[in-house]
Amino acid sequence: MTDARTNPGPPESKDYWDLVFGQLRRRTSYKLGLGLLTLLYGVAVFAPFLANDLPLVFEGTRYDQYRSAQRLVPLISNDLISKARQGELGFSEWRAAEDAKRSTLSDGELEAWLDRQADAPQDLRGWLGVDRRSLELRLVTMRRQLAIEHVATLDTLAEAADALVNAAVSADSAALEAQAAALQVSADAVRSSLRAAKYGAEPEAGRSVPLQAYRSHPVLESLGLLEVAFMALWCVLASLPLWGRFVDKLWLGGSRSRIRAARRPKLIAVLLVPPIAAALFAAVVGVSDTELETTTLKQALSDGKAEAVELLFPPLAYGMPEQNQTETFRPPTWTRAAEKDAEGYYTTEGGSARVDPATGIPVRGNPVIVREGEAELNAGTRHMLGTDSLGRDMLTRMVWGARISLSVGLVSTVLLVLIGILIGSIAGYFGGWVDSVLSRVIEIFQCFPVFFLILIVVSFLGPSILNIMLAIGLFRWTGVARLVRGEFIRLRNQEFVVASEALGVPSRRTIFRQMLPNAMGPVLVAATFAVASGILTESALSFLGFGVQLPVPSWGSLLVESRNPEYWWIQVFPGVAIFVTVMLYNLVGEAVRDALDPRLKEA
Amino acid sequence: MVPTMIGITLLVFLVMQLAPGDPAALASAGDMSSGSAPASAGQSDTQSAYDKFRERFHLDDPLHVQYFAWLGNLATLDFGVEFHDPSQSVSEELLRRLRITVPLALLSSLLSYLIAIPLGVFSAVRRGSLADKLSTAFVFLLYSLPTFWVGLMLILAFGATGFDWFPVIGLQGKDAADFSAWGKFVDIAWHCVLPIATMTYGGVAYLSRQMRAGMLETLRQDYVRTATAKGLSKRAVIYKHALRNSLIPVITIFASLLPILVGGSVLIESIFNIPGMGLYAFEGLLVRDYPVVMATVTFSAVMTLLGFLLSDVLYALVDPRIKHD
Numbered sequence: 018m019t020d021a022r023t024n025p026g027p028p029e030s031k032d033y034w035d036l037v038f039g040q041l042r043r044r045t046s047y048k049l050g051l052g053l054l055t056l057l058y059g060v061a062v063f064a065p066f067l068a069n070d071l072p073l074v075f076e077g078t079r080y081d082q083y084r085s086a087q088r089l090v091p092l093i094s095n096d097l098i099s100k101a102r103q104g105e106l107g108f109s110e111w112r113a114a115e116d117a118k119r120s121t122l123s124d125g126e127l128e129a130w131l132d133r134q135a136d137a138p139q140d141l142r143g144w145l146g147v148d149r150r151s152l153e154l155r156l157v158t159m160r161r162q163l164a165i166e167h168v169a170t171l172d173t174l175a176e177a178a179d180a181l182v183n184a185a186v187s188a189d190s191a192a193l194e195a196q197a198a199a200l201q202v203s204a205d206a207v208r209s210s211l212r213a214a215k216y217g218a219e220p221e222a223g224r225s226v227p228l229q230a231y232r233s234h235p236v237l238e239s240l241g242l243l244e245v246a247f248m249a250l251w252c253v254l255a256s257l258p259l260w261g262r263f264v265d266k267l268w269l270g271g272s273r274s275r276i277r278a279a280r281r282p283k284l285i286a287v288l289l290v291p292p293i294a295a296a297l298f299a300a301v302v303g304v305s306d307t308e309l310e311t312t313t314l315k316q317a318l319s320d321g322k323a324e325a326v327e328l329l330f331p332p333l334a335y336g337m338p339e340q341n342q343t344e345t346f347r348p349p350t351w352t353r354a355a356e357k358d359a360e361g362y363y364t365t366e367g368g369s370a371r372v373d374p375a376t377g378i379p380v381r382g383n384p385v386i387v388r389e390g391e392a393e394l395n396a397g398t399r400h401m402l403g404t405d406s407l408g409r410d411m412l413t414r415m416v417w418g419a420r421i422s423l424s425v426g427l428v429s430t431v432l433l434v435l436i437g438i439l440i441g442s443i444a445g446y447f448g449g450w451v452d453s454v455l456s457r458v459i460e461i462f463q464c465f466p467v468f469f470l471i472l473i474v475v476s477f478l479g480p481s482i483l484n485i486m487l488a489i490g491l492f493r494w495t496g497v498a499r500l501v502r503g504e505f506i507r508l509r510n511q512e513f514v515v516a517s518e519a520l521g522v523p524s525r526r527t528i529f530r531q532m533l534p535n536a537m538g539p540v541l542v543a544a545t546f547a548v549a550s551g552i553l554t555e556s557a558l559s560f561l562g563f564g565v566q567l568p569v570p571s572w573g574s575l576l577v578e579s580r581n582p583e584y585w586w587i588q589v590f591p592g593v594a595i596f597v598t599v600m601l602y603n604l605v606g607e608a609v610r611d612a613l614d615p616r617l618k619e620a
Numbered sequence: 621m622v623p624t625m626i627g628i629t630l631l632v633f634l635v636m637q638l639a640p641g642d643p644a645a646l647a648s649a650g651d652m653s654s655g656s657a658p659a660s661a662g663q664s665d666t667q668s669a670y671d672k673f674r675e676r677f678h679l680d681d682p683l684h685v686q687y688f689a690w691l692g693n694l695a696t697l698d699f700g701v702e703f704h705d706p707s708q709s710v711s712e713e714l715l716r717r718l719r720i721t722v723p724l725a726l727l728s729s730l731l732s733y734l735i736a737i738p739l740g741v742f743s744a745v746r747r748g749s750l751a752d753k754l755s756t757a758f759v760f761l762l763y764s765l766p767t768f769w770v771g772l773m774l775i776l777a778f779g780a781t782g783f784d785w786f787p788v789i790g791l792q793g794k795d796a797a798d799f800s801a802w803g804k805f806v807d808i809a810w811h812c813v814l815p816i817a818t819m820t821y822g823g824v825a826y827l828s829r830q831m832r833a834g835m836l837e838t839l840r841q842d843y844v845r846t847a848t849a850k851g852l853s854k855r856a857v858i859y860k861h862a863l864r865n866s867l868i869p870v871i872t873i874f875a876s877l878l879p880i881l882v883g884g885s886v887l888i889e890s891i892f893n894i895p896g897m898g899l900y901a902f903e904g905l906l907v908r909d910y911p912v913v914m915a916t917v918t919f920s921a922v923m924t925l926l927g928f929l930l931s932d933v934l935y936a937l938v939d940p941r942i943k944h945d
C-alpha cells in the first residue's frame with residue numbers, strides 16, 4: 018500500500034463501496050428517497066417537539082401547582098415529625114408490615130411489590146428520606162414562584178427538616194423535639210401566611226403573597242435520556258452529507274486511502290455522540306421526575322388556574338393521549354362536513370340534530386371545548402386529519418405512532434439480517450453436509466405461508482411489540498441466508514480466501530473479516546426491502562387484531578380504530594403513511610440494487 | 621422432497637406446542653357455556669368432559685407419540701376433527717373452503733397475467749419513452765401498496781358509503797336462494813369483483829416488472845439482433861422471437877404464485893368475509909382450534925413445495941435447452 022501523504026502516485030484505486038456510493042450519489046431517486054426517509058425518522062424522533070400538550074416555552078405563574086404544594090407542605094411536615102418521633106422502631110414496624118403484605122399478594126401484584134422493594138428504603142434515614150424528598154419537590158414548586166423575602170421561610174423549613182432527620186437518626190431525643198417544634202413553626206407559617214394572592218388582587222399582608230412569573234421549557238424538561246440520545250444520533254446522521262464531505266475534503270485531504278482508513282474512527286465517533294449528548298442533557302437540564310403535574314399545564318391555562326406571560330406551543334398543541342369528549346369522530350377540519358356551530362352541532366346537519374328523532378324533544382347542544390394553544394373551533398388546522406372515538410387528534414397520534422411503526426421495521430430487520438448472515442455464511446463457507454442440512458432448513462421455512470406463521474406465533478405469545486419483532490425476525494431470515502450462502506460459495510475459492518486460510522487465520526475471522534464485507538452488497542438490498550416488509554407485516558397484524566398494545570399506537574393499530582366507512586379519515590390517513598414509507602424504502606432499495614448490479618442499470 | 625416434507629410437519633407440530641393454555645379446558649368450558657350440558661351438573665361433569673376431551677385428542681400421550689399419530693393420519697389425508705365441533709371433519713371442511721379459495725386464486729392469477737404481460741412488453745419495447753416511465757412509476761406505486769389497505773379503500777370507494785357499485789361482504793346476496801341459475805352467477809360475480817381486484821393488483825405489479833426486465837434482457841440477445849438484421853418487421857421480431865423467449869421465466873413464476881395466493885388469502889378473505897381457506901385458518905386461530913390451524917398451515921406448505929416442483933418441471937417443458945444441461 019502506498020502512503021498517500023508522501024507519494025500521491027497514480028490515481029488511487031476505488032474499492033467496492035467507493036464504486037457503489039459513487040453510483041448512488043448520481044441517482045435522484047436514491048437521494049430523494051433517503052432524504053424523505055430521514056425526514057420521516059426526524060418526525061418520529063422529534064415527536065415531543067412537534068405534537069405535545071406541553072408548551073415549548075412557558076413564562077408565567079401556576080396557581081394550581083403552588084396551591085397544591087402550599088397545602089401539602091404542612092401535612093408532609095407533620096408526617097415527617099411523627100415518623101421521626103417513632104425512630105428505629107417505626108422503621109422496623111413499617112418493614113414488617115411491608116413483608117407481611119407479601120404473603121397476601123397474587124402473582125401479578127407480587128411483581129409490582131418486588132419492583133417497589135427494589136428501591137425501598139433500607140434504613141431509618143432512607144425511610145425518612147422518602148418524606149424529605151417529597152417535601153423538597155413541593156418546596157421547589159413554591160420557591161420558583163415566590164419573591165426573595167418569602168423564600169426565607171421555606172429555607173428555614175428545609176433546614177429544620179434536615180436537622181430533624183439527623184436528630185432522629187442519631188436518636189438524640191432532646192434535639193429531635195427542638196427541631197420538631199421548629200419545623201412545626203415553619204409549617205404553620207407556610208400554612209397561614211404564604212397563600213397565593215388571587216391573580217390581579219392585592220395580597221393581604223401576613224396572609225397571602227403575590228406569585229411571581231417563572232420561566233420554563235416543559236417539553237425539554239419532559240424528555241427522557243433515550244429520547245435525547247436518539248435525537249443526537251439523528252442530527253449526526255442527517256447532517257452526514259455536510260460534515261462527511263467537509264471531513265473528507267479538508268481534514269483527510271481527499272485521499273481515498275486515508276478516507277478508507279478513517280471509516281472505522283468515523284463510525285466510532287458517530288456512535289459516541291448519543292451517549293455524550295445524553296450525559297450532557299442529564300447534567301444541564303436534569304432528568305425530570307420532579308415535575309408535579311396535578312393537571313396538565315394546558316388544562317390549567319384553559320381553566321384559569323395558570324397565567325402565562327409568554328407561551329409557545331408545538332405546531333400541534335395536542336398530547337398523544339389527550340382526549341376531548343366534545344369532538345369525537347370529527348372529520349378533518351378543512352372539510353365542510355366538519356364545520357360546527359357554537360353549540361357543537363355540525364352545520365351540515367342543519368336543524369335535524371337539534372331534535373331527538375324519537376321523542377321530538379329538543380336536545381341540548383354539546384359545545385366544543387377549545388383549550389389553550391389549540392386552533393379555533395372551525396380553523397382548517399384544528400384537526401387536519403380528524404379525530405378518533407375519544408376525540409384524540411389523529412395527526413398527533415400518527416406523529417407519535419411513527420416511532421412504533423418505524424422501529425418495528427428497523428429492529429426486525431436487524432434481527433433477520435443477523436440470523437440470515439450467521440446461517441448463510443456457515444452453510445456457504447463449510448459446504449458439505451453442513452450446507453445440505455442448512456439448505457434443507459431454509460427450504461422448509463420457504464415453503465410456509467410466512468405471514469400466517471408469524472400470525473400464529475404472535476397470537477400464541479401474546480401481541481406485544483417485542484413478540485412481533487421476534488416473530489418477523491425468526492421467520493423472515495431465509496432470503497438473506499440464501500443470498501449470503503450464494504455469495505460465500507462464489508467467494509470460497511477466490512485467492513484472498515485461500516490465502517487467508519493458508520496463513521492459518523481462524524475460520525471465524527476469515528468469515529466475518531475477509532469474506533463478509535465482500536458479500537454485504539446483496540444483503541444491504543435485501544435489508545432495505547425487509548424494513549418495508551416489516552412495516553407492512555406489523556400493520557397487517559394490527560389490522561387483524563394482533564398488533565401492539567401500547568399507550569403509543571402504531572399506524573396499523575390507528576387504522577383499525579374504526580371499520581365504519583363513515584369515519585373514512587381513520588382508515589385513509591394511517592394507510593397513506595404506511596404506503597409512503599414502504600414506497601420510500603422500495604425506492605431506496607431499488608436504487609441500491611441497481612448501483613450494485615451494473616448489468617441491471619440499463620434496464 | 622421427503623426430508624423437506626418431514627421438516628414441514630415437524631415445524632408445524634413444534635410451533636403448535638407454543639400454544640398457551642389447555643385446549644381441553646377451553647373446549648370443555650365452551651361445551652358448558654353453549655348449554656350442551658345442564659348448568660346444574662356442576663364440577664364433576666366439567667371434569668369428565670375435560671378428561672374425555674383429553675382422551676379423545678390423545679393430549680396425555682408423550683409428544684413424540686402424538687407427533688407420529690398425527691403424521692400417520694396426515695399420510696391418509698386425515699386432518700382429524702374440529703375441537704369445537706367434533707362431528708365436523710377438518711378435511712371435508714377444508715375441501716369445501718378450497719372450492720372457494722382456489723377458483724378465486726386461479727381467476728386472479730389469470731387476470732394478473734392477462735394484464736401484466738401486455739403491460740410489461742409495451743413498457744420494454746418503448747423503453748425510455750414517457751409512456752414507459754409513467755407505467756413503470758404506476759407499477760412501482762402499486763407494488764408498495766399494503767394489500768389490506770387497498771381492500772379497505774376499495775370498500776370505502778365502491779361500497780355502500782361510496783359509489784355503492786359492489787357489495788362488500790361475502791360471496792352471495794341475502795336472498796341468493798331465490799335467484800335463478802343465471803341470477804346466482806351474476807350475484808356471485810358481482811360479489812367477486814372487489815376481492816379479485818385486491819388479489820390481482822399485487823400480481824400485476826410483480827409480474828409486469830418481471831416481464832419488462834425479461835423482455836429487455838431478451839431484446840439485447842444476438843438472435844433478436846439477427847432477426848432485425850435479416851429484415852423482419854418489428855412486429856414479427858417482438859412477438860415471434862423476443863416475446864416467446866421472455867415468457868419462459870414469467871410462466872414458471874405461476875407455479876410459485878398460486879400457493880402464495882392461496883396462503884396469503886387470510887387478509888383478503890377476512891376483509892371481505894369470504895368463507896375460504898384463509899378465513900377458515902384465521903377463525904381456527906381465533907378460537908384456538910388447533911387441528912384446523914395445523915391442517916391449513918401444513919396444507920399450504922405442502923402445496924408450496926409441490927409448486928416449486930411444478931415450477932422446475934414447467935421450466936424443463938417450456939425450455940428444451942434445460943434438459944441438455
